[in-house]
Amino acid sequence: xxxxxxxxxxxxxxxxxxxxxxxxxxxxxxxxxxxxxxxxxxxxxxxxxxxxxxxxxxxxxxxxxxxxxxxxxxxxxxxxxxxxxxxxxxxxxxxxxxxxxxxxxxxxxxxxxxxxxxxxxxxxxxxxxxxxxxxxxxxxxxxxxxxxxxxxxxxxxxxxxxxxxxxxxxxxxxxxxxxxxxxxxxxxxxxxxxxxxxxxxxxxxxxxxxxxxxxxxxxxxxxxxxxxxxxxxxxxxxxxxxxxxxxxxxxxxxxxxxxxxxxxxxxxxxxxxxxxxxxxxxxxxxxxxxxxxxxxxxxxxxxxxxxxxxxxxxxxxxxxxxxxxxxxxxxxxxxxxxxxxxxxxxxxxxxxxxxxxxxxxxxxxxxxxxxxxxxxxxxxxxxxxxxxx
Amino acid sequence: xxxxxxxxxxxxxxxxxxxxxxxxxxxxxxxxxxxxxxxxxxxxxxxxxxxxxxxxxxxxxxxxxxxxxxxxxxxxxxxxxxxxxxxxxxxxxxxxxxxxxxxxxxxxxxxxxxxxxxxxxxxxxxxxxxxxxxxxxxxxxxxxxxxxxxxxxxxxxxxxxxxxxxxxxxxxxxxxxxxxxxxxxxxxxxxxxxxxxxxxxxxxxxxxxxxxxxxxxxxxxxxxxxxxxxxxxxxxxxxxxxxxxxxxxxxxxxxxxxxxxxxxxxxxxxxxxxxxxxxxxxxxxxxxxxxxxxxxxxxxxxxxxxxxxxxxxxxxxxxxxxxxxxxxxxxxxxxxxxxxxxxxxxxxxxxxxxxxxxxxxxxxxxxxxxxxxxxxxx
Numbered sequence: 001x002x003x004x005x006x007x008x009x010x011x012x013x014x015x016x017x018x019x020x021x022x023x024x025x026x027x028x029x030x031x032x033x034x035x036x037x038x039x040x041x042x043x044x045x046x047x048x049x050x051x052x053x054x055x056x057x058x059x060x061x062x063x064x065x066x067x068x069x070x071x072x073x074x075x076x077x078x079x080x081x082x083x084x085x086x087x088x089x090x091x092x093x094x095x096x097x098x099x100x101x102x103x104x105x106x107x108x109x110x111x112x113x114x115x116x117x118x119x120x121x122x123x124x125x126x127x128x129x130x131x132x133x134x135x136x137x138x139x140x141x142x143x144x145x146x147x148x149x150x151x152x153x154x155x156x157x158x159x160x161x162x163x164x165x166x167x168x169x170x171x172x173x174x175x176x177x178x179x180x181x182x183x184x185x186x187x188x189x190x191x192x193x194x195x196x197x198x199x200x201x202x203x204x205x206x207x208x209x210x211x212x213x214x215x216x217x218x219x220x221x222x223x224x225x226x227x228x229x230x231x232x233x234x235x236x237x238x239x240x241x242x243x244x245x246x247x248x249x250x251x252x253x254x255x256x257x258x259x260x261x262x263x264x265x266x267x268x269x270x271x272x273x274x275x276x277x278x279x280x281x282x283x284x285x286x287x288x289x290x291x292x293x294x295x296x297x298x299x300x301x302x303x304x305x306x307x308x309x310x311x312x313x314x315x316x317x318x319x320x321x322x323x324x325x326x327x328x329x330x331x332x333x334x335x336x337x338x339x340x341x342x343x344x345x346x347x348x349x350x351x352x353x354x355x356x357x358x359x360x361x362x363x364x365x366x367x368x369x370x371x372x373x374x375x376x377x378x379x380x381x382x383x384x385x386x387x388x389x
Numbered sequence: 390x391x392x393x394x395x396x397x398x399x400x401x402x403x404x405x406x407x408x409x410x411x412x413x414x415x416x417x418x419x420x421x422x423x424x425x426x427x428x429x430x431x432x433x434x435x436x437x438x439x440x441x442x443x444x445x446x447x448x449x450x451x452x453x454x455x456x457x458x459x460x461x462x463x464x465x466x467x468x469x470x471x472x473x474x475x476x477x478x479x480x481x482x483x484x485x486x487x488x489x490x491x492x493x494x495x496x497x498x499x500x501x502x503x504x505x506x507x508x509x510x511x512x513x514x515x516x517x518x519x520x521x522x523x524x525x526x527x528x529x530x531x532x533x534x535x536x537x538x539x540x541x542x543x544x545x546x547x548x549x550x551x552x553x554x555x556x557x558x559x560x561x562x563x564x565x566x567x568x569x570x571x572x573x574x575x576x577x578x579x580x581x582x583x584x585x586x587x588x589x590x591x592x593x594x595x596x597x598x599x600x601x602x603x604x605x606x607x608x609x610x611x612x613x614x615x616x617x618x619x620x621x622x623x624x625x626x627x628x629x630x631x632x633x634x635x636x637x638x639x640x641x642x643x644x645x646x647x648x649x650x651x652x653x654x655x656x657x658x659x660x661x662x663x664x665x666x667x668x669x670x671x672x673x674x675x676x677x678x679x680x681x682x683x684x685x686x687x688x689x690x691x692x693x694x695x696x697x698x699x700x701x702x703x704x705x706x707x708x709x710x711x712x713x714x715x716x717x718x719x720x721x722x723x724x725x726x727x728x729x730x731x732x733x734x735x736x737x738x739x740x741x742x743x744x745x746x747x748x749x750x751x752x753x754x755x756x757x758x759x760x761x762x763x764x765x766x767x
Contacts, residue, residue: 263767276767283767287758290765291685291706298684305392323677381676382669386649389664 009081016050018043025088034125051090052121065116095119095126106230129159129173140183146175152224158217165201165214189235191227208362246371247321266338315384322377325367332361405468413474415736422593429552429595439508444482452502458694463635470639477549485512487628491621492613513553515544523752531560537607550597573612592742629751630708631689641715644740648722678714702764709757712748719744
């Protein structure tokens with residue numbers, strides 16, 4: 001490894017990362033980019049612009065499309081140096097995590113030149129249109145129609161569980177382009193500008209009180225022919241590749257190092273009754289959970305090391321999605337029981353942390369549903385890993 | 390932490406898997422049981438294992454060992470677990486070796502370790518007492534006399550004692566209530582006053598409790614220093630928990646793979662029963678649990694070899710987790726095999742029986758969860 005590269009990165013970061021961007025990230029300051037971005041913290045705008053100019057919001061993407069053009073070792077050095085300095089991620093983006101890799105693999109040159117630089121710079125915020133009211137676990141049965149004519153696609157139907165659709169500029173969608181063939185064979189992957197008549201996004205209020213998801217309605221919405229990614233009716237393969245990325249992202253939710261360790265939380269909540277040590281039955285349950293969290297993090301670490309050494313990810317993402325989300329639910333159940341009456345409030349509480357914990361408990365219920373339910377993951381493991389018929 | 394297998398690891402795994410598949414398949418345990426053999430393992434096979442170097446895996450090179458650490462020995466133990474091999478590697482190559490390494494004087498190491506490497510020193514470890522592993526303070530007494538010590542007490546579940554030449558006995562040399570004042574003694578198995586109470590275990594192996602009645606131990610019988618056994622004992626227990634967990638993981642994996650094959654071949658209602666989602670999900674869940682166990686054992690062995698401070702907690706994690714998962718998989722296996730799973734004719738029942746035994750050795754899951762919580766300070 002070229003040590004002068006590390007030194008260059010280090011001195012550039014030290015010179016260019018604003019002071020407030022070197023403190024732990026807070027949700028209100030998060031930058032998702034796009035036309036509606038307000039940059040609540042002005043330094044976050046400077047930080048994004050400087051990183052984007054280097055292409056370091058997407059370090060490994062090709063320079064031709066605005067990326068950093070780094071090789072994997074260099075990208076690792078950049079990550080390490082950012083971590084060392086405590087730099088925040090300059091941009092959170094479904095464009096980076098989801099659409100970009102798809103365009104780089106399946107997109108035309110014209111599509112790459114048009115869309116990727118705007119993702120790199122955070123100018124356009126993307127959302128993902130997959131699920132529909134009648135197509136959840138059975139995603140391939142999706143119905144939203146895109147009829148192709150000389151002027152391009154005309155889209156009618158609706159998408160649901162679309163994260164942050166209300167704040168997004170564009171949506172990448174799975175649409176039905178042929179209903180006369182087997183369901184997987186008539187699906188296409190299309191990019192749609194949401195800034196046009198006929199598109200309406202309505203937030204869905206969840207049991208946690210938050211509304212991270214929307215239902216999006218499409219009435220005679222237009223997309224030119226060249227907004228098709230990959231072959232016509234060839235969208236299912238792309239969809240499956242993308243779902244693997246999504247599962248990996250969701251499965252790590254149970255491992256957020258910024259959150260308080262479960263035994264610390266429980267001990268604090270049980271302090272009035274002598275802490276965990278005076279509650280042997282409950283303590284055994286916490287120990288069991290703690291062990292599973294620890295063993296799970298070892299398994300994740302092992303998988304990452306093996307993948308780095310060239311093993312293919314295979315269906316491992318299903319295992320981590322299943323186990324990680326179930327574990328996260330168990331963690332919140334345990335926390336709620338430890339909190340007792342302090343887990344029951346909804347609003348008007350003196351302790352905001354209690355209020356948040358209860359909402360997070362409710363939110364965790366979605367983890368084993370979104371991105372493919374636990375039951376679907378078990379199906380995938382049974383068939384693809386274990387070879388059951 | 391090295392997660393990927395090195396070429397050396399792979400070679401060791403391959404030769405161990407082959408060895409146990411060919412020389413000690415599950416059927417060898419059945420034969421041992423049916424013939425009511427009194428030794429517990431085959432001396433020829435022990436010699437073969439010594440020649441392969443497995444008696445010396447954790448022993449440093451300066452004493453003629455392979456120095457592959459607990460990580461290396463775990464690989465072999467896992468392979469032995471796959472076929473439920475009646476092999477005394479755990480007591481002779483791990484427990485006594487670890488105690489000699491930790492507690493022995495320089496002189497004792499020089500005289501004992503080469504013998505252990507060559508497979509000439511067969512030493513069982515007598516530490517547990519009562520009917521619950523690790524629950525009671527040691528009450529076996531070693532009282533000083535003119536010529537040495539006199540030992541009195543009862544030890545439980547001494548692994549591979551009938552086949553051993555020597556017993557390594559943990560006894561109290563100071564009458565404190567806590568575990569200060571413990572010492573190790575090397576006693577001939579057939580010394581006067583040593584009475585082995587041997588019985589057949591549920592899985593067909595030999596179990597053994599030992600009564601010590603006014604057993605005379607000369608000063609040379611003391612391994613290491615008087616009253617200083619505590620640290621080496623704790624280290625041995627960590628090694629045992631990890632090594633046994635590796636063996637149990639091998640057994641659990643084999644039971645799972647056998648069951649999986651059965652799900653694919655057994656037909657009912659005109660289809661393979663493995664096509665039913667109710668059974669598929671159970672199989673998939675077992676697979677996930679096994680993957681967690683694999684990582685937990687590998688991490689614990691790595692931490693032990695590197696002398697990390699967390700290695701005791703990781704040892705408890707590995708033993709508790711694998712105890713629960715092995716028991717779960719063994720129960721599921723018998724259920725999924727259906728009628729044939731209840732028969733003595735089929736091998737799967739041996740796995741269920743083995744899971745019961747290994748669960749109780751070197752602290753059961755409940756014990757290790759409590760210890761883990763204590764070590765994690767909650």
